[in-house]
Amino acid sequence: MNIETIRHEALALAPQERAQLAEQLLSSLDTLTETEIEQLWLQEAAGRADEIDKGIVQLIPADVVYQEALALLK
Numbered sequence: 001m002n003i004e005t006i007r008h009e010a011l012a013l014a015p016q017e018r019a020q021l022a023e024q025l026l027s028s029l030d031t032l033t034e035t036e037i038e039q040l041w042l043q044e045a046a047g048r049a050d051e052i053d054k055g056i057v058q059l060i061p062a063d064v065v066y067q068e069a070l071a072l073l074k
Contacts, residue, residue, distance in 0.1 A: 010021055029037065050070045 010018060013021065032040070044072075048057075052059065
C-alpha cells in the first residue's frame with residue numbers, strides 16, 4: 001500500500017478516528033533520533049517542493065492566509 005492510498009483511506013475516516021490515528025502516528029515519532037526526525041522533515045520539504053514545482057498544489061499568498069485566519073478568529 002502506498003502513501004497516497006493510505007492518505008485517501010485515512011481521510012475517509014470519521015473526524016474522531018482521524019484524530020486518534022494522527023495521535024498514534026505522532027507518538028510513534030517520539031522514538032526516533034534527532035537525526036531521523038531531521039531526515040524525515042527534509043524528505044517532507046523536498047516532497048512539498050516537488051509538488052509545487054509540478055503544479056500539483058496551489059500556493060496561497062501569505063496575506064490571503066493571514067486575512068482568512070483573522071476572519072476565522074472573529
